[in-house]
Amino acid sequence: MSVIVRSPEGKIIVMTKGADSIIIPRLQSGQDKLIESTSKFLTEFANEGLRTLLVGQKEIDQKSYDAWNVKYQAAICSITDRAG
Numbered sequence: 001m002s003v004i005v006r007s008p009e010g011k012i013i014v015m016t017k018g019a020d021s022i023i024i025p026r027l028q029s030g031q032d033k034l035i036e037s038t039s040k041f042l043t044e045f046a047n048e049g050l051r052t053l054l055v056g057q058k059e060i061d062q063k064s065y066d067a068w069n070v071k072y073q074a075a076i077c078s079i080t081d082r083a084g
Helices: 020-026 032-047 062-077
Strands: 002-006 012-018 054-060
Touching: 012 020, 012 062, 020 032, 020 054
Parallel strands: none
Antiparallel strands: 002 012, 012 054
């Protein structure tokens, strides 16, 4: 699940939550140490029977947002073929 917000400074930020198997492959490269330590915590929590979600965010530019928003507006107005 994701949300798009505009910060008080005008930055457009996409925030996403999801399972580690979905979020980790989408992380920026060079996060190996963070992934390793996070994976240890996730394993510990799973061993205790706890469910976990990861949260990530990315700043996007106005052009990327505008391109996405055109597709989004078309999708919410569509009755059929809503995927995409």
